[in-house]
Amino acid sequence: MSAMRILSVVGARPQFIKAAPVSRALRQRCHEVLVHSGQHYDSAMSDVFFEQLGIPAPDHELGIGSGRHGEQTAAMLAAIEALLIDLAPDAVLVYGDTNTTLAGGLAAAKLGVPVVHVEAGLRSFNRAMPEEINRVVVDHLSELLFCPTQVAADNLAAEGIRKGVHVVGDVMLDTLRLFAGHEAAGSHVPAAFGVEPGRYHLATVHRAANADDPDALARLIEGFERIGEPVLWAVHPRTHARLAEFGLAPAVERAKNLRVLEPVPYLETIGLLRAAKTLLTDSGGMQKEAYFFGVPCVTLRDETEWVETVELGWNTLVGTDPDRIAQASLHPRRPSERPPVYGDGHAAERIADVIVTHLRER
Ligand code: UD1
Numbered sequence: 001m002s003a004m005r006i007l008s009v010v011g012a013r014p015q016f017i018k019a020a021p022v023s024r025a026l027r028q029r030c031h032e033v034l035v036h037s038g039q040h041y042d043s044a045m046s047d048v049f050f051e052q053l054g055i056p057a058p059d060h061e062l063g064i065g066s067g068r069h070g071e072q073t074a075a076m077l078a079a080i081e082a083l084l085i086d087l088a089p090d091a092v093l094v095y096g097d098t099n100t101t102l103a104g105g106l107a108a109a110k111l112g113v114p115v116v117h118v119e120a121g122l123r124s125f126n127r128a129m130p131e132e133i134n135r136v137v138v139d140h141l142s143e144l145l146f147c148p149t150q151v152a153a154d155n156l157a158a159e160g161i162r163k164g165v166h167v168v169g170d171v172m173l174d175t176l177r178l179f180a181g182h183e184a185a186g187s188h189v190p191a192a193f194g195v196e197p198g199r200y201h202l203a204t205v206h207r208a209a210n211a212d213d214p215d216a217l218a219r220l221i222e223g224f225e226r227i228g229e230p231v232l233w234a235v236h237p238r239t240h241a242r243l244a245e246f247g248l249a250p251a252v253e254r255a256k257n258l259r260v261l262e263p264v265p266y267l268e269t270i271g272l273l274r275a276a277k278t279l280l281t282d283s284g285g286m287q288k289e290a291y292f293f294g295v296p297c298v299t300l301r302d303e304t305e306w307v308e309t310v311e312l313g314w315n316t317l318v319g320t321d322p323d324r325i326a327q328a329s330l331h332p333r334r335p336s337e338r339p340p341v342y343g344d345g346h347a348a349e350r351i352a353d354v355i356v357t358h359l360r361e362r
Contacts, residue, residue, distance in 0.1 A: 036062065097122065121161075122155070144354065166350070168351055169347035189270075189272055209301070219302060278329045291316070
């Protein structure tokens, strides 16, 4: 084994999911130091993912927690910088588009440590999203950029980034390949939640534009109610807090078809998703997971980074319009084709191979 050291920074739920296969592949080829920023800290948002996905315990837990964007990112930046000075890794690997991604990428770039970005090149072209700012900045700081799709590589090329770009497929498909057969993700899951396969909808909401806007949140609840069929809503702690703050708990109560759940762990989410009639979501990752399982997705946003799912007819963008939410959910499109636009579920091995070769030749 090479003495090469890669420091990977994770902190939010989707990053734990992406780290599971990448961490495995890295550890077969070099030394990985895993850092948890603490952006997500509730056990249901963090620990349970490490346990279910067999991710090694973080070597360093920064414990930063929640805060305003600047405050949270700055605290992570300072802590990661100190760690990088101490550990002098050969590269820093970051995932996706959260504040943790930005802090890890920026700390490394400023110290001249090569930045590796997994899930590079995604664009919503909506700068009002904090995630869009994070991804654009990190892509421009990165030396190696791993794109899930050709569209992502084309987005980078349009911004003048061509060097170090590799289209490898989507690592979330790797995670599914590794865990979809797990007992706890099996066909018994819907019954455990009191619903029948194919006769319920799964919903998630956490984007700032939806969760922090009382009108948007109220329209979403109204849309869910209009579906009339059972809707299981796995509520993110952020959204949970807003529902109470905006006085929307009674509206949720009134919607008899709507059942609110605590955050659901990875394997049970897979079990619920694969048998759902539709997925209603503003999550990025889950739009793809629905596609992988052939479950129509109703996206509660006006745009998406995962344009292939829309172009292929498996995803409908409805924003927060209650009628469109109900129509798209009651009469979902199920095209006959579902081509493998996100790769073959072996992206992580490719990523690890390219990193090791690149750093050796650097
Ligand atoms: C973050 C990412 C988003 C990603 C999402 C995945 C940014 C800007 N946003 O959004 O891109 O899609 O993670 O889930 O990085 N909270 C808890 N417990 C936790 C974590 C959060 O109660 O363990 C609450 C806090 O009130 C916190 C709020 O949720 O202020 C928002 O958390 P934060 O990590 O800032 O953003 P997310 O909405 O989770």
